[in-house]
Amino acid sequence: MTYVDGFVAAVPKQNQQKFIEHSKLFTEIVMENGALNVVDCWEDDVPDGKITSMPKAVMKREDEVIVFSWIVWPSKEVRDSGMEKLMKDPRASEEQNPMPFDGKRLIYGGFKVIHSAEGQLRTI
Numbered sequence: 001m002t003y004v005d006g007f008v009a010a011v012p013k014q015n016q017q018k019f020i021e022h023s024k025l026f027t028e029i030v031m032e033n034g035a036l037n038v039v040d041c042w043e044d045d046v047p048d049g050k051i052t053s054m055p056k057a058v059m060k061r062e063d064e065v066i067v068f069s070w071i072v073w074p075s076k077e078v079r080d081s082g083m084e085k086l087m088k089d090p091r092a093s094e095e096q097n098p099m100p101f102d103g104k105r106l107i108y109g110g111f112k113v114i115h116s117a118e119g120q121l122r123t124i
Contacts, residue, residue, distance in 0.1 A: 002113040010064040011101040018100035033082035037072040
């Protein structure tokens with residue numbers, strides 16, 4: 001069953017190119033280790049909420065934008081194995097590929113896909 005890792009982060013606006021470079025290397029590593037797809041999205045229309053919102057969740061600052069990303073894996077087992085390999089890969093170390101944002105405010109989680117549609121409706 002398809003598995004997805006999701007991420008929300010606040011990235012300094014001036015670090016857009018650094019984020020893209022960071023993500024390209026991260027993507028290369030996870031794709032080598034079984035990921036099917038990686039998507040990164042730069043804030044375009046992300047409203048502040050009165051009670052909850054993405055900006056509130058990551059404590060977004062004035063000079064930051066929201067990044068919404070996800071990784072699609074063929075299964076949780078492949079994801080677990082792939083993430084374990086990622087953590088051991090020297091290219092993913094903070095020295096070689098530092099995060100261009102505050103990782104303490106990164107929100108992430110793993111999800112079982114219960115519905116998906118690409119071009120036509122299909123339920124899993």
